[in-house]
Amino acid sequence: MDSQRPILCNRRKGLGLKKQGENPYMPVDICMEAIASNATFVARSFAGNPKQVKELLKAALSHNGIAVLDIISPCVTFNNQDNTYHSYAWGRDHEEPLQEISYIAPRSEIILEREMEEGEIREVTMHDGSIVILKNLEKGYDTTNRYEALRVLEEAQRNNWLLTGLLYLDTAKPNLISLYNLVDTPLNRLTEADLRPAPAMIDKVNALMF
Numbered sequence: 001m002d003s004q005r006p007i008l009c010n011r012r013k014g015l016g017l018k019k020q021g022e023n024p025y026m027p028v029d030i031c032m033e034a035i036a037s038n039a040t041f042v043a044r045s046f047a048g049n050p051k052q053v054k055e056l057l058k059a060a061l062s063h064n065g066i067a068v069l070d071i072i073s074p075c076v077t078f079n080n081q082d083n084t085y086h087s088y089a090w091g092r093d094h095e096e097p098l099q100e101i102s103y104i105a106p107r108s109e110i111i112l113e114r115e116m117e118e119g120e121i122r123e124v125t126m127h128d129g130s131i132v133i134l135k136n137l138e139k140g141y142d143t144t145n146r147y148e149a150l151r152v153l154e155e156a157q158r159n160n161w162l163l164t165g166l167l168y169l170d171t172a173k174p175n176l177i178s179l180y181n182l183v184d185t186p187l188n189r190l191t192e193a194d195l196r197p198a199p200a201m202i203d204k205v206n207a208l209m210f
Contacts, residue, residue, distance in 0.1 A: 031167055032153045034068035035146060040170040041067035042149065044163060046134055048110040048124060056166065065175040072132065072162055121161065137165035144169060 034042045041063040045053045053071060060067040107127050116122055118139040124132045135156060142148055149168040156163040176182070185194075197205075 029153060029157065030068065030070045031163075032150065034066075035149050035153075035168050038066075038173075039068045039168075040065035040173050040175075041069075041166075042168040043068075043166045044070040044072070046112075046124070046132075046162070046164055047071055047073035049112050049116065049134075049164070051115060052164065059166065063169075064171070065173065072134075072164075116164070133159075133161050135159075135161040135163050137163065137167070141165070143167065146170070 031042050031044050041060055043056045043060065045056050047053065056069055060069045110124065110126070112122070112124070116134065116136045118136055118141075121133065121135045124134060126132060137152070141152070143166050146168060152163060153167070155161075177184075183190075
């Protein structure tokens with residue numbers, strides 16, 4: 001591995017900030033927080049792996065409960081340093097007239113050359129030469145084991161991996177609509193007729209009160 005290329009991962013402690021020196025804190029792991037908050041579908045994928053993203057999106061949208069899908073995607077706010085193609089400074093210095101189609105020189109879309117195998121670890125080079133380390137979940141991984149999900153996320157954080165795949169799934173837990181016996185129609189869609197009690201019901205309530 002080229003020592004001149006920085007490793008980009010979920011560990012942003014030590015990242016140089018614009019005015020406040022270096023970041024002393026570890027970032028919030030979205031997937032770990034989702035599992036701790038009792039989400040019943042938790043997954044992560046990389047934008048350059050469209051097949052996995054597609055399948056996880058379909059699964060998340062069809063899940064009956066709280067679904068959290070973290071999609072890793074290079075953008076201008078990721079590793080925003082003056083010497084990287086992701087930075088605002090680079091974009092500002094390479095601006096072109098507004099009548100042009102784009103103001104940043106085009107870059108090839110980062111797509112994985114082949115589908116990642118189960119348990120595979122792969123380095124993906126960003127446009128500026130930095131590296132993201134992806135790791136697919138191991139074969140036989142139990143998506144229903146909440147504690148195992150937290151363990152593999154902690155392991156990935158220690159090894160600077162971005163873990164991808166379906167991390168946790170619970171189909172037995174009722175969703176919030178069932179848990180709180182909510183109506184099928186959202187409150188902001190109810191009409192005046194739906195919200196106004198019938199005269200007989202008002203009389204019954206008044207009789208109980210007085």
